[in-house]
Amino acid sequence: MLGKLRPVGSRVPRPAALAASNSLPWSRFYVTEYTASGTEALSMAIDIAITRKPKVPVPEIILPAYGCPDLVAAVIAQGGAPVLVDFMPNTPFMNVDCVRDAISPSTVAVVAAGFLGIPERLESLSEVCEDQGVFLIEDSAQCFPPASSEIPRADCVVLSFGRGKPINLMGGGALLIRNELAESSGAVLERYPVLTVKTNIQWRIKRLLFNLLMARVPYWLLEQLPFLKIGETRFHQCNAIRRLNLPSDLVAGGIDAFKRRPVIHTVYDRELEAIEQFGWKRLGLRNADNTRIDASWPRIRYAVLAPNTELRDRAVQALNKAGIGASCFYRAILPEIEGLDKWVECRGYTNAREFASRLITLPCHEDVTANEVAIVAKVLGELSSCQSA
Ligand SMILES: *Cc1c(COP(=O)(O)O)cnc(C)c1O
Secondary structure, eight states, X not given: OOSOBOSSXXXXXXXXXXOGGGOOTTTTTEEEEEESSHHHHHHHHHHHHHHHSTTOSSOEEEEESSSOTHHHHHHHTTTOEEEEEOBOTTSSSBOHHHHHXXXXXXXXXXXXXXXXXXXXXXXHHHHHHHHXXXXXXXXXXXXXXXXXXXXXXXXXXXXXXXXXXXXXXXXXXXXXXXHHHHHHHHHHHHTSOEEEOOOSHHHHHHHHHHHHTTSHHHHHHHHTOGGGOTTOOOOOOOOOOOEEEOOHHHHHHHHHHHHHSOOOHHHHHHHXXXXXXXXXXXXXXXXXXXXXOOTTSOOSEEEEEOSSHHHHXXXXXXXHHTTBOOBOTTOSOGGGSTTTTTTSOOOOOHHHHHHHHHEEEEEXXXXXXXXXXXXXXHHHHHHHHHHHO
16 A cells, blocks of 8 residues: 555544533543643642742652653753653552652652553542652653543643644643632742633644544655654753643544544454463553453553564564555653753663563554454454564
8 A cells, every 4th residue: 555554643623512511521630730741740740749849949750761852851951850760570669668668758759640541540649649748740641531520530741732642632731720729829820821722713723634544555655754753762852831721612622523433443452362372461450450441432542562672663664665654652751762861860670671672552543443453453463473483
């Protein structure tokens, strides 16, 4: 087939009429403040956590050792010190014992990031946080709806409406604050300026262009332009933190489109079962790794761990040659990402490092068909069986 299936990203929705039944999934437990990005929402959440412990001279924030570099940007924008924690083996989950050990009198918050639509284990993390009087932030930039909309375990929740996130509004984010904390957090939020988004004619043209460029051939062409550096992980400092006046019909349209998106990750679950005999691991399966994952929602990417790095790299190459936008994602743990070494200490993180070296993400958006999932299964199956032969 011509062109290439983009690795991630759904079309920008049309603004929708906000029906009464269409209230926000978390509205019983959280108040919503829109922000200019997910990073900015996270930074505000960290500000709230720091403000609650005013006597701590250098506030520490616990983050997973492998993840989005924006996590570190959000922390240092508030003068906080990131403290990294390793994963459990072969999972994207922080080791809860390591989280407990990492908590010091200076710790103000733990950030639980749901990786690729696989929510963190908020149940055990909230126990640790409550015990120690530490703020729990659910970073749900890659998961929708956030786990806390069902049971409000996190004090704050972060959403992103950027490109490549569950709901793509061409930018923006949201900070959800637990009802009990809303009043006391008001003064913190008021320090941040408010921008306004208008869905005017410029916005509509931008949306059309954005959506056109997602098709196979335009995506392939864009990828040929080296200066765009599509898909590269880079660290950007978070220089401005702003609230956003976001039209509610736009958010409603996004949630609507998300709910109507076909669920393709269950097709991957089925098709890739056979390669587990060669040492591959499918991530995000229901009831796996002591988690209860709701598989009925769409995901932004499908994640698998290869048996080793060599096979991972060959698989990514072969899949891309076959027109499938497979990716190694962030490629390295946070301390090894350029520009981050001076902010985070590098010691160990064996499991996170291993995870980074074996991860492949596969497209899971609305244009992925069962046919393409079958191609993925065939390519991975052939590579694995010829390696083990
Ligand atoms: C993308 C992302 C962010 C940042 O969101 P932006 O809207 O891009 O600033 C934060 N955390 C995680 C886990 C992300 O994937």
